[in-house]
Amino acid sequence: MKVSLHALHSASRARVFNGTIRYNLSCSLVNRRSLVSAADLQFGQPLHETHPHLLKRGEVTPGITAQEYADRRSNLAKALPKNSIAVLAASELKYRSGAVFYEFHQDPDFFYLTGFNEPEALAIIEKTGSDSEYSFHLYVRPKDPKAELWDGARSGVQAAQDVFNADEVGDINVSDKIIPEIVNSSKTVYTDLPNTLRSNSFFAEYFSGASKFGREGFGSVLANATSTTVKPLRPLMNDLRIIKSAAEIANMRKAGQASGRSISEAMRSVFATERELAAFLAYKFTMHGCDGQAYVPVVAGGKNSLSIHYVRNDDVLTEGELVLVDAGGEYGGYITDITRTWPVNGKFSPAQHDLYQVILDVQRTCVALCRESAHMSLDGLHKVAEKGLRDALSGLGFDMSGNALETLFPHHLGHYIGLDVHDAPGYSRRGNLKDGMCITIEPGIYVPDSDRWPEAFRGIGIRIEDSVCVQAEHPLVLTTEAVKEVVDIEAQHSLFGQGH
Numbered sequence: 370m371k372v373s374l375h376a377l378h379s380a381s382r383a384r385v386f387n388g389t390i391r392y393n394l395s396c397s398l399v400n401r402r403s404l405v406s407a408a409d410l411q412f413g414q415p416l417h418e419t420h421p422h423l424l425k426r427g428e429v430t431p432g433i434t435a436q437e438y439a440d441r442r443s444n445l446a447k448a449l450p451k452n453s454i455a456v457l458a459a460s461e462l463k464y465r466s467g468a469v470f471y472e473f474h475q476d477p478d479f480f481y482l483t484g485f486n487e488p489e490a491l492a493i494i495e496k497t498g499s500d501s502e503y504s505f506h507l508y509v510r511p512k513d514p515k516a517e518l519w520d521g522a523r524s525g526v527q528a529a530q531d532v533f534n535a536d537e538v539g540d541i542n543v544s545d546k547i548i549p550e551i552v553n554s555s556k557t558v559y560t561d562l563p564n565t566l567r568s569n570s571f572f573a574e575y576f577s578g579a580s581k582f583g584r585e586g587f588g589s590v591l592a593n594a595t596s597t598t599v600k601p602l603r604p605l606m607n608d609l610r611i612i613k614s615a616a617e618i619a620n621m622r623k624a625g626q627a628s629g630r631s632i633s634e635a636m637r638s639v640f641a642t643e644r645e646l647a648a649f650l651a652y653k654f655t656m657h658g659c660d661g662q663a664y665v666p667v668v669a670g671g672k673n674s675l676s677i678h679y680v681r682n683d684d685v686l687t688e689g690e691l692v693l694v695d696a697g698g699e700y701g702g703y704i705t706d707i708t709r710t711w712p713v714n715g716k717f718s719p720a721q722h723d724l725y726q727v728i729l730d731v732q733r734t735c736v737a738l739c740r741e742s743a744h745m746s747l748d749g750l751h752k753v754a755e756k757g758l759r760d761a762l763s764g765l766g767f768d769m770s771g772n773a774l775e776t777l778f779p780h781h782l783g784h785y786i787g788l789d790v791h792d793a794p795g796y797s798r799r800g801n802l803k804d805g806m807c808i809t810i811e812p813g814i815y816v817p818d819s820d821r822w823p824e825a826f827r828g829i830g831i832r833i834e835d836s837v838c839v840q841a842e843h844p845l846v847l848t849t850e851a852v853k854e855v856v857d858i859e860a861q862h863s864l865f866g867q868g869h
Contacts, residue, residue, distance in 0.1 A: 411522035413487040416532065429484035431660075431701030432620040435534060438484045441609065442494055445482065446503035448605050449496040453557035455602050457482065459490035472661075477788040478561075478606045480702055483507065485533050487524060489541050493551060506551070507535035508544040552597060559602040607793040611785065612805040617703060618838050621787070621807060622847050625705035625836055627657035628698040629850030635694070636711050636852070636861035643668040643682040643692070650696050659698030663705065664790050666696035670713065674830030675815045677780055686713045691721060693830055697848075702788050706809050707848045708834035715862025717855060720825035723765055725833075728812050729853060731757040732833045735782060735810045739802065739837045739844035747798035747808060751782040754812045762814070766823045777816060783809040786836055806839045807847070 410419075417424040427434045445455060460476040475486050483492050485507065493506035510516075512525035529538040539547060552558060613621070631653035640646040647668045654662060669679040670686040674693035686692055695708040710725065712718075717725060734757060735750050745753075758778055763769050767777075785792040786807050802808070813832030816822050833853055838845040852858055 411517075412528060412532070413522055413524040414485075429533065430480075430486070432616050432623075432703075433484065433701065434616070435484075437614060437616055438482065439534060442482055442503065442505055443501040444609055445494055445605060446496050446501045448608065449494070449503075449559065450557055451496055451499060452555055453496045453559060454551060454555045455494040455605070456558060456560040456562060457492045457602070458562055459485070459488050459492075462488045475702070477702075477792075478602070478610075481606070481610060481788060483533055485509070485524070485529070491541060491544055491548075493548075495551060495555070504536045505534070506537040506539075506547075507533060508539045508541040508547075511540045511542075555597055557598045557600060559600050559605060561602050603795060607796040610787060611793045611796055612803060613787060613807050613838065614805075617787065618805070618807070618845070618847075620701045620703040621705055621836065621838070622845075624659055624663070624698050624700040624703055625707070625847035626850050627659045627700070628654060628663075628696070628705050628707055629848045630657055631698070632694060632696065632707060632709050632851040633861060636709075636715075636858060637864045640686055642686060643670055643673070643684050646686070646692065646694065647682045647696075650694070654696075654698035657698070659700050660702075661699055663697040663699040667693065667708075668696070669693045669830065672818065672828045672830070674710070674832075675817065675828070677813075677815070688714050689718065691829065691831065693832055695832065695834065697836070704786060704788070704790055705836040705847050706786055706790055706811075706834060707836065707851050708811055708813075708832045709851055709853060709858075710831045710833065711858045711861075716859055721829060721831075722855060724814060724816075724826055724829055725831050725855060727758065727761040727765065728814055728831050728833050729855075730761065731812045732810055732835070732853075735812065736835060736837055736844055736846065739808065739810065739839050741802060741804045741839060741841045744801050746801050747781070747783050747785075749801075750810070751798075754778075754782045758812060758814065765826070767826075768821065773821075777814050778812065779815070780811075780813065783811055802839045804839060804841045807836065808839065809834055809836055811835075 412419060414430075415423045417426050417428060424431055427436070429435050429438055449455060457479045458476065459479050460474060462473055463471045465471055473488060479490070479492060480486065482494070485492075487509065489510050491506075491508040495504040495506060496502070497504050507529040509526060509529045510523050512523055517523055524532060526538050526540055529535045631650055634653055635646060635649055638649065640649065647666055650666060650668075651662055665680045666682070667679050668682040669676065670684055670692045671690040673679045673681075673684055674691065690713050691710050692713055693708065693710045695706075697705045697707045712721060731754050735754050738745050738750060738753065755774060755778070759769050759774050762777070767773065781798070785796060786809055787793070792807070811832055811834030813830070815830040816826045816828065818827045835849075835851075836847040838847055852861060
């Protein structure tokens with residue numbers, strides 16, 4: 370027999386044999402243990418040993434090594450007070466109807482700390498001493514040949530230790546026998562449960578009260594632990610996730626490059642409907658190396674672009690109108706967010722050109738300020754964008770009195786990105802941007818069909834968005850392959866047929 374893996378918690382914990390990490394499996398037929406290579410078994414997610422075309426040696430997930438995951442847990446432990454724990458649950462498989470399920474998407478905080486990409490799992494980071502001394506508990510679904518016949522492979526309990534480097538592992542179905550002891554021995558519990566759970570999820574009963582696991586749920590355990598204080602985990606996780614590592618930035622750059630190329634290729638093509646364009650992008654994202662789409666795309670022709678989150682994508686594309694596309698791909702769990710607006714027929718009208726250039730000029734100004742040395746916050750950049758748009762629109766004949774700008778530019782200039790499209794949810798936009806933060810810059814103007822506005826611009830919606838990594842002295846645009854200059858957009862159409 371042979372199984373397993375490559376992840377290292379630390380150099381002292383490495384299980385390395387001739388460059389390949391393996392773990393021991395008990396042999397039920399003989400009283401001995403034997404080494405099993407990972408390539409001979411199946412796991413619940415790709416690993417280097419089973420999918421060397423997707424992961425390099427040492428990586429737990431694409432681009433992210435076992436050491437980086439261990440460092441993340443260590444950094445969380447440093448932020449925890451002594452004798453405290455952090456508790457996180459995996460996402461649940463969501464069902465569309467009956468047994469028909471949606472594609473699984475792991476909880477970003479859980480994924481950030483573990484790299485484990487299966488449902489029905491629980492992670493606990495237990496601060497056992499000073500500084501970064503901690504114990505990593507991971508409770509997962511056990512191997513089950515009958516269930517795996519229907520639902521695909523599971524990594525199992527042994528892999529939780531030898532692949533994902535947990536110190537303590539166990540079957541999630543009996544974790545209720547272990548968790549009360551851990552909670553009761555802790556002075557502080559940091560968790561965002563059960564508020565983050567759906568009412569009918571695997572963990573919902575357990576974390577709110579009575580449980581299928583046993584008589585006492587996690588909620589009851591917390592309630593009965595009178596000497597334990599419960600605090601939200603979100604602020605600590607946001608502080609960890611807001612600054613991206615070199616590996617995270619590399620993943621986002623890969624996603625941005627693939628997505629940008631796909632969007633530029635779409636400009637070289639002619640589509641009769643929004644649906645055709647949306648399908649083309651989904652195909653191209655994957656063909657250029659992404660794992661799939663980062664979010665439900667906006668493909669909005671004509672007046673549909675006046676709806677910020679228009680996702681029906683079922684209308685026709687009309688000659689002489691613009692199409693606004695807000696779409697991006699995902700790689701290794703990391704996303705990039707892009708919006709481009711271009712003429713359906715490949716040529717801007719004078720009014721479209723003038724309004725587009727206003728937005729592009731403001732966008733370029735704000736992107737240039739995405740550096741730590743500029744001492745700017747997202748809110749500060751938003752104010753720069755507001756002033757630039759107000760002044761330029763006045764020059765085009767817009768009456769900018771009263772609530773004009775709020776009507777024409779109703780959303781914020783940008784947001785943080787990473788594992789989430791809106792990353793580190795709740796993190797303040799008021800603080801100055803730091804080296805390693807990744808954000809979007811997306812000014813837009815959406816002109817209602819109203820007598821208040823110049824007739825030539827009515828019904829036009831334009832947004833230009835790039836994903837940008839803040840650096841010390843200059844920005845790193847992650848999505849530069851998506852062309853945005855007027856001359857470059859119009860040149861794409863002349864290349865029709867070369868983008869396929």
